[in-house]
Every structure is written in structure tokens, then in C-alpha cells.
Amino acid sequence: MKNTNPNSASPPRLTTVLWRGLRSKCPRCGGASQYRKWFTLHKHCPQCELVLEPASGDTWGFWIVGDRVFVAALLVLLYLGVLPRSWPGRLFVLGIWIAAIVITMPLRQGVCTALDYFLRVKQGQET
Numbered sequence: 001m002k003n004t005n006p007n008s009a010s011p012p013r014l015t016t017v018l019w020r021g022l023r024s025k026c027p028r029c030g031g032a033s034q035y036r037k038w039f040t041l042h043k044h045c046p047q048c049e050l051v052l053e054p055a056s057g058d059t060w061g062f063w064i065v066g067d068r069v070f071v072a073a074l075l076v077l078l079y080l081g082v083l084p085r086s087w088p089g090r091l092f093v094l095g096i097w098i099a100a101i102v103i104t105m106p107l108r109q110g111v112c113t114a115l116d117y118f119l120r121v122k123q124g125q126e127t
């Protein structure tokens, strides 16, 4: 059963919070989108009034780790030698790689916001 009550005494489970973040939903209530535009966060959740990023830069640590996943994937492809040898082929792969980084930005921001919320709950700063 979905915990949508922000005043509930039970803390949210990490998997629940991450799932909500992956869908760009509020990590606390799961009912509203985190964004008012493609990549512009609401200051507050429109449904439960959760402040999504209380201090600017709180999610940077998660961002840095999340971005490294793409770098690591490219390095693994380079190491395995599965990238094309021709320059046009390499440029094509680079274009796909950059597109993947840009397209997944809202998803990654959603996860970063969710993880930040989860840490705040665990530290007793949030309900």
C-alpha cells in the first residue's frame, strides 16, 4: 500500500523513495511531479508541500556519482574495444552518449532529490 500521508509516523522505505524519484514524482507523497517544466524543479511539492531542495546544492554529491555512471560505461566500452574504429562511428557513439546524458537528466535529478529526501528523513530533519 502506498504511503501518501506526509504526517505518517513510519519512515518511507528506500526502494519506495527511489521508485518515486525515478518517475520524477515527489519522494514523500509520490503524487505530484517534481518538475514544473522539463528540468525545472518545483520549490514545494504541489500536493504535500515538501520542500524538494531545501538548500541549493544539497544534491550535488548524488549528481557527481550519477554522472560517473556514464563515464564508467564509456570507459568500459573503450576497454572492451567495442567502440567503432572509424571517426564517424566514434562521433555517432559520442552523440548517442551525450543524448543519453541529457535525456536522463530529469530522471537522475529525481533520484538525487529522492536520495536527499531519504537522508533528511533518516537524520530526523524531515517527516
Ligand SMILES: [Zn+2]
Residues within 6 Å of the ligand: 026, 027, 028, 029, 030, 031, 032, 045, 046, 047, 048, 049, 050
Ligand atoms: Zn509530495
